């Protein structure tokens with residue numbers, strides 16, 4: 609089968625379709641229409657080697673986004689824990705911290721934009737191509753994740769939370785209340801398994817009570 613070339617909007621020339629960074633190469637992938645296309649990718653996204661395990665673009669995009677979240681965990685946590693002003697005014701001293709203050713926020717912005725970037729609409733010779741399978745995104749504090757697992761990875765590493773515990777709490781709160789779920793996890797003692805079980809029991813109890821109060 610012929611490998612087709614995607615249309616590339618003028619302002620997206622030399623742009624990675626996955627993360628928006630500069631690109632000077634393409635890889636071959638398959639669309640949901642089973643057409644094979646060349647798609648622009650940057651060095652970094654390519655270095656994740658996800659294209660070796662995913663043959664469809666939909667799957668490939670998810671894998672790459674998950675990888676960006678994992679690889680950028682440190683940079684993303686800067687944004688979660690500091691605002692730009694706090695970062696500038698922080699009392700960190702020493703040359704190592706100067707570099708951090710100068711580049712830390714920038715690193716966060718780059719990582720955030722790569723996570724949130726959404727590639728241009730696909731078309732070949734002007735004909736639009738659908739590329740949506742089950743399109744479900746998860747959002748937390750200005751970041752968009754292409755999978756629940758990816759959001760979970762980010763939250764547990766950024767806020768140093770036990771992943772299993774966080775997952776259970778998130779399930780109770782629902783994905784659209786992730787911020788509350790994270791707050792809960794950070795506030796209750798949950799260092800040990802028994803503490804986590806106890807906190808979870810209490811949470812289930814409080815949800816039941818709220819349910820019972822509903823008219």
Ligand SMILES: [Zn+2]
Nearest residue numbers: 624627650653
């Ligand atoms: Zn990229």
